[in-house]
Amino acid sequence: MKKYNIVDLFSGAGGFQIGFERQGFKVLLSTDFDADCENVHKINRPKVPFLKIDIHDLDSDTIDKYVKKGSNIDVLIGGPPCQGFSTIGKRISSDPNKRTAFDPRNTLFREYIRILRYLQPKFFLMENVEGLLTRDKGRIFAEIKKTFAETGYDFNYVILNAADYGVPQIRNRVFFYGNRVGVKMHPPTPQYGESTGKPYKTVGEAISDLADKGDDPSINHVALKHGAINIRRYSLIPEGGRLPEDNLPPELYRKNFGNTFKRLHRNKPSLTMVPGHNAFPIHPWLNRSLTVREAARIQTFPDSYIFAGPRQKQCMQVGNAVPPLLAEVWAKYLREELDKYYARI
Known part of the structure; x- marks a missing residue:
């Protein structure tokens, strides 16, 4: 099984990573700002490079210490917290030209996209709560679509219910996905539920x-x-x-x-x-x-x-985690697309 490379932002406890690791992906860098999440990673995956950092401070020089310039990044994954604002004291400001806790231009999805632009992975996958689509009367969602469109990546989004993929839980989440290598992507096909004839896991x-x-x-x-x-x-x-x-x-x-x-x-x-x-x-x-x-x-x-x-x-x-089983379904699909991509170049 060919090893493909991923970077995981807003890693939390690492549910996203587990699914991708099961499909043979190698995690080159994992990041989160939370000290307890850092400990979770040290306990469970001590050999995976983990960086405890506020995403706003994750600049190109810092990334280059962990992911070498020109590294072959296949997939960028991550789930920016849905509230999307840093409330660290020094980040709060009344100056409209600076980052503030209440400025929608500074929601954390923008940090994800900033790093997407820098790393230039072949594929990306970003998870968030379903309510993001309607929050602030849809303005945040419109901003996300506009910002992704400016990256040059072909992208789309879908709401998936984790129960449709073998997770014993009704859990609707939105996934933004895309690529820069000309693949016409589609979300994974449901495996459980009424449309499949297989009952949900309980x-x-x-x-x-x-x-x-x-x-x-x-x-x-x-x-x-x-x-x-x-x-x-x-x-x-x-x-x-x-x-x-x-x-x-x-x-x-x-x-x-x-x-x-x-x-x-x-x-x-x-x-x-x-x-x-x-x-x-x-x-x-x-x-x-x-x-x-x-x-x-x-x-x-x-x-x-x-x-x-x-x-x-x-x-x-x-x-807060992406269920590892649902992450693995996505990873299996992306592995298949990467296999086909590398076979034709």
Whole structure:
């Protein structure tokens, strides 16, 4: 299997990388600004060059220390955080000619495209939340399309549901993809769901064997110690349903019940893994929220992959990641296109 080269920006916990590595891609450089994500990479892939840096400071001189000038970069991947603004103190300014936290010209997708222009990979793949398409009345999306068009890359975008590709989770995300080598690209074909005749993978298939397993910090499988009131609330939530807010005893009522008061169904895909206040959705049949490892299983991370930092940061690492299985589907498709490209040159 020929080794193709990738660079990963906004790496987070590395879900994107796992999928590409499984398809034989070599990671030349991985970057993120978060110290706990840096530790995740040190633990799980110590031989992959990782640079902890604010993306705004990732200039050509810095890149050249890790990726040699003229390196054969096949694919640039990454998922810029959807809010897209640096809130580091020195970045905040009232001067309209400088970077500010509220200037849409400085959203992080622009940093991705800046580095795309410099590295000139053959293909690129950028992931983000579906809501990006309508945020700020569509102005950010229009800016993204305009900026990509200026790069000279042929590009397109698609919304994919991870469940269609074997991930036991309903998770819609937008992928921007393109190339500069004349390939007419198309998104990967769904492999599961009604249109395929193959049922979605389920929560039960992913996590049922962990239900009777005690806490195991070595694999991030530690149950939150919920208070008695929340446990009573959880006991009222039907499998696959949510807390009956309009029919609660007065002592159990509170304002603003959120997604953490929804229970998953063992025979269906999960809700989207989005961490909130240190908790994931409720286990299908246990009166507690999912552990980090259970959420990681639903995201298709292997049990051997370890998350680092405080529990809340571990939840963020899992919930914000591109599911490795979905990343692998993209990687397989891009490998096939690269094979054909190199065969004809």
